[in-house]
Amino acid sequence: MFRRVSVMGVLAATAALVVVPVQAAGAAGSGTAAVPGTLGACAELTGQGPGWATLRNDCGVRISGSVELTSGTNPACVPIAAYGTATVRWQGKGTAEYAYDC
Numbered sequence: 001m002f003r004r005v006s007v008m009g010v011l012a013a014t015a016a017l018v019v020v021p022v023q024a025a026g027a028a029g030s031g032t033a034a035v036p037g038t039l040g041a042c043a044e045l046t047g048q049g050p051g052w053a054t055l056r057n058d059c060g061v062r063i064s065g066s067v068e069l070t071s072g073t074n075p076a077c078v079p080i081a082a083y084g085t086a087t088v089r090w091q092g093k094g095t096a097e098y099a100y101d102c
Contacts, residue, residue: 056080067088070095
């Protein structure tokens, strides 16, 4: 047997599909773990040493990134190609705590 689906049922199902991505995008900006590819959460700290830190861009667009230092200062932002890496350098004390998009 075939069952007829009402137009309202189809519209409700379509609306549910549209709402889910919007809610997921909102969660990414609210301090929860973001999905790679979501702007604003692309830079990732991958390595560091005295006066330098390596950042990776997990997104498919060019970004700028930097790190938060334990000394309370932040080095200048550096450009990072899509899915590429870059090195942030600084003078003085402090180690990188985390990376962020500029």
